[in-house]
Amino acid sequence: xxxxxxxxxxxxxxxxxxxxxxxxxxxxxxxxxxxxxxxxxxxxxxxxxxxxxxxxxxxxxxxxxxxxxxxxxxxxxxxxxxxxxxxxxxxxxxxxxxxxxxxxxxxxxxxxxxxxxxxxxxxxxxxxxxxxxxxxxxxxxxxxxxxxxxxxxxxxxxxxxxxxxxxxxxxxxxxxxxxxxxxxxxxxxxxxxxxxxxxxxxxxxxxxxxxxxxxxxxxxxxxxxxxxxxxxxxxxxxxxxxxxxxxxxxxxxxxxxxxxxxxxxxxxxxxxxxxxxxxxxxxxxxxxxxxxxxxxxxxxxxxxxxxxxxxxxxxxxxxxxxxxxxxxxxxxxxxxxxxxxxxxxxxxxxxxxxxxxxxxxxxxxxxxxxxxxxxxxxxxxxxxxxxxxxxxxx
Numbered sequence: 001x002x003x004x005x006x007x008x009x010x011x012x013x014x015x016x017x018x019x020x021x022x023x024x025x026x027x028x029x030x031x032x033x034x035x036x037x038x039x040x041x042x043x044x045x046x047x048x049x050x051x052x053x054x055x056x057x058x059x060x061x062x063x064x065x066x067x068x069x070x071x072x073x074x075x076x077x078x079x080x081x082x083x084x085x086x087x088x089x090x091x092x093x094x095x096x097x098x099x100x101x102x103x104x105x106x107x108x109x110x111x112x113x114x115x116x117x118x119x120x121x122x123x124x125x126x127x128x129x130x131x132x133x134x135x136x137x138x139x140x141x142x143x144x145x146x147x148x149x150x151x152x153x154x155x156x157x158x159x160x161x162x163x164x165x166x167x168x169x170x171x172x173x174x175x176x177x178x179x180x181x182x183x184x185x186x187x188x189x190x191x192x193x194x195x196x197x198x199x200x201x202x203x204x205x206x207x208x209x210x211x212x213x214x215x216x217x218x219x220x221x222x223x224x225x226x227x228x229x230x231x232x233x234x235x236x237x238x239x240x241x242x243x244x245x246x247x248x249x250x251x252x253x254x255x256x257x258x259x260x261x262x263x264x265x266x267x268x269x270x271x272x273x274x275x276x277x278x279x280x281x282x283x284x285x286x287x288x289x290x291x292x293x294x295x296x297x298x299x300x301x302x303x304x305x306x307x308x309x310x311x312x313x314x315x316x317x318x319x320x321x322x323x324x325x326x327x328x329x330x331x332x333x334x335x336x337x338x339x340x341x342x343x344x345x346x347x348x349x350x351x352x353x354x355x356x357x358x359x360x361x362x363x364x365x366x367x368x369x370x371x372x373x374x375x376x377x378x379x380x381x382x383x384x385x386x387x388x389x390x391x392x393x394x
Contacts, residue, residue, distance in 0.1 A: 023086065024048040024078040029070040039074040039094040040110075041065060042081050042102055043119070061191070061371075065096070068372045072379065094379070099153075100125070103160040113390075115383050118157070118164035121190075122296040123171065123318060124178040125153040131294040131316060132223050139222055145254045151220040166382030168375065171296040175318030178294075184385055186378045190297035190319075191371040192306050194363045197274050199282050199307045201356055207348035212285035213340065214309060216244040216271070216300045217292075221251040225291030225314065225331055230258035230265065232336035237264050239340055241289075242281055244271045273303060282307040286351045287343060291331045292317045305362040308355035312339055320365070324357040 024045055028035045047062030062078070069076050074094060079086045081098040084105050095110055096117045097103035107116055122128055129152055140146055161167065166184040169176045176187040213233070217224050226245070233241040241264060252259065259267050271278055288309040290301050293316045301311055301319055311325035321327065328339050364370070 026075050027066050028075045033073050035073055035075045037074045037093040039069050039076040040092045041076050041078045042097045045078050045080040048078050068375045100155040100157040107163055116164045118160040118167045121170040123175045123294045125157045127178040128294040135222050135293045147222050147250050151223040165386045168378050171318045172320045184382055188374050190299050190302050191366050191368045192302040194306050201308045204283055206351040209286045211239045211344050213287045213289050214242050214285040221248050232333045234258050234262050241265045243267045290317055302366045305358050308359040310354055310358050324354055324361055
C-alpha cells in the first residue's frame, strides 16, 4: 500500500468516527401526510448529515428517497450501507437495502411481514466484475500493462436478490436484465438538478464548441475506458478533450504521455458542479463522451446532459440517450474516432438543435419528480404483490 492510499483509508476512518455515518433516526418531512409507518433505509447515512445538494446522484438522492417515503406516510431511520452492527430496536414496515454489505444482517433480524426492497445502483455484481476483468485484460493485451481493479464489487448481492420482496435497479433495461431474477424487479433512472441550474443554451456559441468533448466521471479510469478515449483523441489533434476525473496512480503512470503531454488533451481533475469553472467547460464543449464497461445510469453524464451536452456513450454505461444522443458499440479507438468525427462534422445549427433536445429530454426523463414518482410506484407495486402472496386484503 502506498502512502496516498494509506492516508485516504485513514481519513475515511476518521470521517466515520466523526459521526457522519452514524444512524439518523425518525426522519420525515412536514408535508401534511400522517406518518404512521416506519421504514429503515440502509444507504448513504452521511448524505443525511451533510445536507449537501451539489450533486444529486452523490448525496441529493438520499433526501429524495426520504421525501418519497415521507409522502408515503413513513418515518425513516437511516443507517449506512456497510453498517453491520445495527440491531433493530423496533418494528419496521419497510426495509430498503442498497447492497450485500448488510442486507442479510438486517433481513434476518426483521419479521417476515416487513416489506423488503433491494436497491442496487449497478449491473449484477458478477456481471460487473466480469466486465471489469475483461477491460483489464484488454489493456494488458494492447499496452502490456497490468492495472489494479478499482470498481470490483467484493460482497455478494445474491442473498438480497433471493430474499428481497422486490428489487429496484438504478439502470436501464439492459442493465436490469443482467440480474438473475425475473419477478418483482424494476428499473429506475438516475436523476439530476434541472431548471435553475441549467445553462441558457441561447447564449452558447455552438460553432466555437464544435470540436470540444468532455470526459467527466468518478473513480475507475480503466473501468470507464479512459485509455480508449485518450488513444482515440491523441489520433485526432483537431479535437479537444477535457478530462474531469480523478486518476488512479497506476493508470496515471501508464498513460502519462496521453494525459499530460498531448496538446489537445487537457487534464482538469475534479470540478465542482455549477461553479463558474463548470459552466465555462459547458461552453467549450458540445459533447460528453463516456465509455464505462458496466454502470448504472451514470450521474455525471446526466448532470451535463442537463447543460445540453450531447452524449456519446458505451452500451455498458446503461443509460438511454436515444434519440438525441449516440451509443458507441463496440467502444473501440476506431469507433470512437468515427463517431467523434461524424458528430463534429455537423454545423452549429445542428448542434444547437440537438443540444436543446438533449436538455429537454434530461429535464423530463431524469427529473427528480419523475424519480420520486417512479420509486413510489414500484414500492407500492412490490407491497401489493407481497400482500397478495400472503393472502392479505387491502
